[in-house]
Amino acid sequence: xxxxxxxxxxxxxxxxxxxSMNCTSSSIFNTWLWYKQDPGEGPVLLIALxxxxxxxxxxxxxxxxxxxxxxxxxxxSASIPSDVGIYFCAGQNSGGSNYKLTFxxxxxxxxxx
Amino acid sequence: xxxxxQSPRHKVTETGTxxxxxxxxxxxxxxxxxYRQDPGHGLRLIHYSYGVKDTDKGEVSDGxxxxxxxTEDFLLxxxxxxxxxxxxxxxxxxxxxxxxxxxxxxxxxxx
Numbered sequence: 001x002x003x004x005x006x007x008x009x010x011x012x013x014x015x016x017x018x019x020s021m022n023c024t025s026s027s028i029f030n031t032w033l034w035y036k037q038d039p040g041e042g043p044v045l046l047i048a049l050x051x052x053x054x055x056x057x058x059x060x061x062x063x064x065x066x067x068x069x070x071x072x073x074x075x076x077s078a079s080i081p082s083d084v085g086i087y088f089c090a091g092q093n094s095g096g097s098n099y100k101l102t103f104x105x106x107x108x109x110x111x112x113x
Numbered sequence: 114x115x116x117x118x119q120s121p122r123h124k125v126t127e128t129g130t131x132x133x134x135x136x137x138x139x140x141x142x143x144x145x146x147x148y149r150q151d152p153g154h155g156l157r158l159i160h161y162s163y164g165v166k167d168t169d170k171g172e173v174s175d176g177x178x179x180x181x182x183x184t185e186d187f188l189l190x191x192x193x194x195x196x197x198x199x200x201x202x203x204x205x206x207x208x209x210x211x212x213x214x215x216x217x218x219x220x221x222x223x224x
Contacts, residue, residue: 100146
């Protein structure tokens with residue numbers, strides 16, 4: 001099946017620093033999504049990308065859909081303590097009526113105040 | 114709120130007992146999914162449903178069964194719980210290509 005390689009697995013940064021994480025796939029996707037999971041909660045959608053090359057921002061978050069459709073990255077600028085959590089990338093192919101997502105294994109982000 | 118609830122939020126059960134987890138949605142979404150989350154493995158799909166009485170297996174379906182008799186409810190059953198099924202279980206719903214909405218999870222411990 002399809003697999004996503006997400007890196008890094010974990011990051012320890014100081015408040016105010018910028019963060020970058022990425023996902024690569026062995027196959028192409030039509031949609032890339034980025035989720036954040038707070039402790040004890042389910043993942044919440046941050047950004048969705050629908051076209052190759054697309055660059056989308058949501059506040060301090062910026063994500064890009066790779067031109068090859070096999071990768072995506074997420075940047076967080078000027079990190080703050082509430083950015084702590086696990087970030088997941090996900091790829092989706094919406095062929096037919098199937099909207100299943102394939103998830104990366106996550107990046108655990110720790111922000112030191 | 115997204116209109117998806119999971120119950121129970123926490124459960125401890127003994128090896129060999131049956132366990133049923135419930136996912137309830139008020140969004141009338143067609144697709145529902147069950148994932149388990151384990152350290153080092155991320156989110157892995159157990160089963161999913163694409164309509165009432167229409168279900169299919171995911172990548173880690175062994176030991177699990179599901180049922181969907183109504184649009185709003187998707188049940189996950191562990192017929193005979195094992196310690197390897199100790200995990201956090203998430204339900205998700207979707208209607209289109211705009212990603213999933215997740216529930217808050219059920220933490221299951223099998224002792």
